[in-house]
Amino acid sequence: xxxxxxxxxxxxxxxxxxxxxxxxxxxxxxxxxxxxxxxxxxxxxxxxxxxxxxxxxxxxxxxxxxxxxxxxxxxxxxxxxxxxxxxxxxxxxxxxxxxxxxxxxxxxxxxxxxxxxxxxxxxxxxxxxxxxxxxxxxxxxxxxxxxxxxxxxxxxxxxxxxxxxxxxxxxxxxxxxxxxxxxxxxxxxxxxxxxxxxxxxxxxxxxxxxxxxxxxxxxxxxxxxxxxxxxxxxxxxxxxxxxxxxxxxxxxxxxxxxxxxxxxxxxxxxxxxxxxxxxxxxxxxxxxxxxxxxxxxxxxxxxxxxxxxxxxxxxxx
Amino acid sequence: xxxxxxxxxxxxxxxxxxxxxxxxxxxxxxxxxxxxxxxxxxxxxxxxxxxxxxxxxxxxxxxxxxxxxxxxxxxxxxxxxxxxxxxxxxxxxxxxxxxxxxxxxxxxxxxxxxxxxxxxxxxxxxxxxxxxxxxxxxxxxxxxxxxxxxxxxxxxxxxxxxxxxxxxxxxxxxxxxxxxxxxxxxxxxxxxxxxxxxxxxxxxxxxxxxxxxxxxxxxxxxxxxxxxxxxxxxxxxxxxxxxxxxxxxxxxxxxxxxxxxxxxxxxxxxxxxxxxxxxxxxxxxxxxxxxxxxxxxxxxxxxxxxxxxxxxxxxxxxxxxxxxxxxxxxxxxxxxxxxxxxxxxxxxxxxxxxxxxxxxxxxxxxxxxxxxxxxxxxxxxxxxxxxxxxxxxxxxxxxx
Numbered sequence: 001x002x003x004x005x006x007x008x009x010x011x012x013x014x015x016x017x018x019x020x021x022x023x024x025x026x027x028x029x030x031x032x033x034x035x036x037x038x039x040x041x042x043x044x045x046x047x048x049x050x051x052x053x054x055x056x057x058x059x060x061x062x063x064x065x066x067x068x069x070x071x072x073x074x075x076x077x078x079x080x081x082x083x084x085x086x087x088x089x090x091x092x093x094x095x096x097x098x099x100x101x102x103x104x105x106x107x108x109x110x111x112x113x114x115x116x117x118x119x120x121x122x123x124x125x126x127x128x129x130x131x132x133x134x135x136x137x138x139x140x141x142x143x144x145x146x147x148x149x150x151x152x153x154x155x156x157x158x159x160x161x162x163x164x165x166x167x168x169x170x171x172x173x174x175x176x177x178x179x180x181x182x183x184x185x186x187x188x189x190x191x192x193x194x195x196x197x198x199x200x201x202x203x204x205x206x207x208x209x210x211x212x213x214x215x216x217x218x219x220x221x222x223x224x225x226x227x228x229x230x231x232x233x234x235x236x237x238x239x240x241x242x243x244x245x246x247x248x249x250x251x252x253x254x255x256x257x258x259x260x261x262x263x264x265x266x267x268x269x270x271x272x273x274x275x276x277x278x279x280x281x282x283x284x285x286x287x288x289x290x291x292x293x294x295x296x297x298x299x300x301x302x303x304x305x306x307x308x309x310x311x312x313x314x315x316x317x
Numbered sequence: 318x319x320x321x322x323x324x325x326x327x328x329x330x331x332x333x334x335x336x337x338x339x340x341x342x343x344x345x346x347x348x349x350x351x352x353x354x355x356x357x358x359x360x361x362x363x364x365x366x367x368x369x370x371x372x373x374x375x376x377x378x379x380x381x382x383x384x385x386x387x388x389x390x391x392x393x394x395x396x397x398x399x400x401x402x403x404x405x406x407x408x409x410x411x412x413x414x415x416x417x418x419x420x421x422x423x424x425x426x427x428x429x430x431x432x433x434x435x436x437x438x439x440x441x442x443x444x445x446x447x448x449x450x451x452x453x454x455x456x457x458x459x460x461x462x463x464x465x466x467x468x469x470x471x472x473x474x475x476x477x478x479x480x481x482x483x484x485x486x487x488x489x490x491x492x493x494x495x496x497x498x499x500x501x502x503x504x505x506x507x508x509x510x511x512x513x514x515x516x517x518x519x520x521x522x523x524x525x526x527x528x529x530x531x532x533x534x535x536x537x538x539x540x541x542x543x544x545x546x547x548x549x550x551x552x553x554x555x556x557x558x559x560x561x562x563x564x565x566x567x568x569x570x571x572x573x574x575x576x577x578x579x580x581x582x583x584x585x586x587x588x589x590x591x592x593x594x595x596x597x598x599x600x601x602x603x604x605x606x607x608x609x610x611x612x613x614x615x616x617x618x619x620x621x622x623x624x625x626x627x628x629x630x631x632x633x634x635x636x637x638x639x640x641x642x643x644x645x646x647x648x649x650x651x652x653x654x655x656x657x658x659x660x661x662x663x664x665x666x667x668x669x670x671x672x673x674x675x676x677x678x679x680x681x682x683x684x685x686x687x688x689x690x691x692x693x694x695x696x697x698x699x700x701x702x703x704x705x706x707x708x709x710x711x712x713x714x715x716x717x
Contacts, residue, residue, distance in 0.1 A: 007715035114717040260661045269657070272627035274664040274683070283662045286688045293696030300703035304710045311714035 010112035014120025015127060022090055022128045031089045032132055036139075038078050043140050045069040047147045058278065061156040062255045064144045065163070075140065076251045079167060080244055081203055084174040086132070088195045090125045091178030093188035095310060100188060104315055118179070118310050122303055125175045130168055137164050155257070158281045163254045169295050170247040174199065176302035183306045183313070202242040210238045232264055243298060246291045253288040257281075262288065361386050363394075363450045363457040371464040372433065374440040376501060380431040382459065384450060386421035393420050394450035394457065396429070401446055404436040419450070433463070440467035473498050473506065473534070475563055475570035483577040486614045490546040490576050496532075496563055497539035504565035507531040508542065511560040515549030518559075531563075546576060553614045553644065554580030580614030580644065586671050586680040594683040600658035601689070602631070605682070609639075609671055610647040617642045617673035622650060625668040629657025632667060642673070654684055662688045
């Protein structure tokens with residue numbers, strides 16, 4: 001039978017309801033408290049470091065996000081590590097939780113299509129993440145203005161907003177992954193573990209796995225120095241499968257205006273170059289645009305996978 | 318007879334014996350008894366070192382003279398000059414004042430000056446003049462013979478060590494001049510020079526560093542002057558006369574000098590609207606309108622344009638060489654810069670060089686390399702494909 005109307009009817013309602021549920025859940029409060037504390041701690045440490053060491057910098061506020069002081073890592077690396085956790089916490093029981101609570105049939109009893117449920121869940125999660133990240137970002141900028149006594153420059157704000165947008169996309173990848181696992185796996189605990197395993201592998205073990213894999217795929221030939229380069233390129237290509245690596249490259253490029261390339265650079269390419277001159281914001285974005293579009297495409301494809309699986313599932317009352 | 322002869326001898330001897338002590342006593346009344354001062358001159362004199370002299374007609378000359386009192390008492394002498402022809406002017410001076418008399422203490426000497434001007438018509442003759450000093454005990458006379466010469470004051474001369482110098486429009490021409498004062502008086506000479514427009518002249522004394530506008534030269538001596546002429550920067554090649562003159566009252570001295578400026582071409586390479594920076598996309602040629610100008614004073618020949626750029630870059634000039642560029646002329650040069658395809662975004666220095674046979678210039682052009690937007694489009698394509706997959710999935714599995 002042919003069905004009428006937009007498949008996305010009711011998405012807004014579900015998304016707002018979902019967001020409201022997240023906002024009031026103890027799970028979200030706990031994980032955001034963790035993020036907030038670590039972020040504030042790292043920025044506080046960065047401000048102390050900047051006050052001591054930096055006399056003048058045209059991109060002072062970007063330094064807030066990248067400066068690390070032992071034992072705390074920088075704000076940017078903290079976010080790269082912890083944000084997947086937030087996304088997984090939001091999404092790991094998105095679908096199978098509804099089945100577990102036997103509420104899925106009640107939702108689908110409403111005059112909406114099944115599409116709206118998954119879209120709504122994803123968009124609701126993204127809404128919560130966007131609000132959380134924006135708050136965090138404003139908090140950091142406010143802390144910086146308060147402690148450094150300087151307003152951020154236009155380039156600071158531009159790069160900061162681009163960083164914010166990319167961070168949202170990065171978190172969206174993990175939300176889509178968690179939703180996909182919650183669709184495929186019936187038990188919420190298993191899907192949470194599966195998502196956490198992927199997160200652990202990509203965040204921690206991936207940097208150990210890729211050199212091994214690269215040396216197997218393109219072995220070194222002592223007589224041919226070019227194999228050194230090809231092995232490095234293979235390793236980099238493998239490493240870029242990890243969203244964490246892509247996100248790290250993007251944040252390095254966006255938050256350090258003087259960096260010019262994320263790949264290997266030959267001496268011949270640096271000949272005549274004025275090293276240290278900051279790139280225009282748009283140029284920096286253009287350089288890591290492949291990474292950004294890769295992250296975005298990964299988010300969309302993961303969601304599509306979850307969508308296809310969910311649409312084909314049997315839903316019983 | 319013999320007895321009378323003896324008597325005469327005796328009388329003569331007696332006279333001699335008496336006369337001796339009498340002469341001594343007479344001397345004692347006017348001379349001091351000290352043996353050390355016995356040889357000193359004694360008297361009251363009017364003297365001049367040059368009683369017979371030649372003076373120029375129409376010029377004021379100063380003749381020194383003095384009154385020397387070597388007596389026991391001070392003397393007041395009224396001075397007068399007699400025998401001075403009509404038309405002459407004179408005055409007696411002591412310590413800067415006009416004086417009519419002089420007072421000299423015992424053992425003192427009064428230095429006086431006679432300032433005398435003979436009219437121009439008096440030339441060729443000799444005049445006896447007498448200076449008199451009347452004092453209560455008599456009168457001192459000092460006859461002088463003054464000849465008046467027709468020769469006038471010979472003034473001053475200005476002699477260049479080297480009358481002609483050669484150099485480029487950017488070099489400094491340094492003339493050494495010797496200024497001699499042949500007059501009878503010290504004089505303050507003002508210095509001046511006629512130079513072409515735009516040329517700059519400074520005077521210095523000797524090898525000193527202070528700029529001067531004039532300098533004093535003692536009578537009969539000379540001073541070294543350095544005249545430095547800086548030509549106008551756009552001076553064309555050629556000979557430039559320089560007239561340098563000095564003036565002290567009515568005494569002038571002048572010298573004519575020649576500066577030979579050998580023109581040199583001076584190239585300059587200017588970027589678009591004077592800017593020396595531009596933006597180019599990696600792997601794509603971009604043209605910048607440059608201007609090559611010859612600001613020198615001579616044509617530049619055989620001008621070649623070349624560039625030093627990072628490896629993999631292509632820099633081309635249109636035109637790439639010129640047969641000649643006339644003085645003051647300019648030529649538009651289109652510079653095409655193509656950064657390497659593998660160029661990393663950022664700023665690079667490209668050194669552009671224009672070299673003629675005589676001169677060369679270098680312009681550093683800061684090129685901002687932008688990443689090709691090709692990958693941006695590819696990235697958008699990837700996102701587009703992902704979204705299309707989602708849309709297809711919705712179309713296929715939607716509305717359940």
